[in-house]
Amino acid sequence: MVKFGFTTRKDSMIMLDKADLSLRRTLISEYPEYQLCINCGACSAVCTAAQLTSFNIREVKLNIDRGQTVSLKNEIAKCMICGKCEMICPKNVSNRKIVLLINKHLQEQHG
């Protein structure tokens, strides 16, 4: 086979009807403002952890909304809980609170 320097990618179709959205529901019930996020990414733009690691809080929340939580524990551990994201958020969503709630949920689930 010829190598062209690029390859095809597999379809990444997400079936929301079958996805496990329990974490999203838990977060919304404990912190309804979670739903106000417009995924603008301002939080990621100012994130200190993102400057040092691959952490992306916008992507983390997007993945939770899609039920993709396999790598959540590793990702959320990168957050330094500094709260800069809260200060920039145009919708006054507290990502700090969301991260703490996710941590609480993960500990309840996995110890």
Next chain:
Amino acid sequence: MIPEGKKKLWAKYQKEIAEDYYYYARSCIRQNFFPGSESTFLRILKGELGKSILDDPRHTTCTGIAYHTDLVPIETTMTVVARQFALMHEAGLENYVASCVTSFGIYTEILDLWHHNPEMEEKAHELLYKATKREFIKPKNLVHTSDIIYKFREEIAQKSKYRLINKETGEPLKVVEHIGCHYAKMFPHKGVGGAEYPHVLVGMIESWGGDVVDYPERRHCCGFGFRQYLVKANRGYSVSASKKKFESMAPYKPDFILSNCPGCAYFLDRWQYVIADMEGTTYDDKGYGIPSLTYEELAGLVLGYDPWDLGLQLHQVNVEPLLKKIGVEYDPDAKFSSKDGKDLGKPEKPEVLKY
């Protein structure tokens, strides 16, 4: 296809297409990809339909690719577009015909911009005069070349030598139509049939005897996003988009693909070669792939033009199986000969895709 429902929707999105006296703006990439298409368009318009069209060598790029890759600012695009309109006006014409779907999108976008921001139009006048001492007048009628072929599809059908019918079985050929995204997805009312159910290619196929295949990824992009293709590291996105379409259309066993955009016709052709050599997959039963034609090439075939005059030898996916199905007479030995009989050389033979 449920014609009643579609017809109702299509009726909502009709556009005015001028009858005659056109100013022709060529496509930058199409002159390289499929040069026979543009010459065939002019041949059909002048020779078959008796229309007047000016093929002006003074016009330039519309800046489309540079604009969509953020290399030029909107003011530059606006001034270049204004210059094209000035050339049309100087030639005494008011019906502008763009050969490229990206250009059609650019002209439509600039006219819309000026409509909503008259101060930008004023600025374009100033910039153009400062740069070239020219004045421009906006076209009375702006269309894509596929609109013109669509308008005269019945006249072409009346003059046709061949129909889109399988010569052996007598069945209509199954055709996948693919509309360039910039034709109507940005401004649905500017495309015949709108964005969701464009009729521009469907009309041609049906008038010339073929059947349109309705398949799940029919409206998916071909993958020729400039940002995807121009950066080599991103080409995987481009070929993956085409692959998604091929996989979706293959079960319907289409006889060929028809596109109205330079990039779409090219990538739906070339990526079949790449996927064949990369993954060993072809999208037909016999390993020849699915031929990908432009609408002028198809019109030319229907009218009985020589396939090699149409430039069909420049396609990566072999067109001969399709020519045989339609019953087109052609000289297989003349495929890679120039007009004066010189050998043009053959393309490299793919490992999997039969050629």
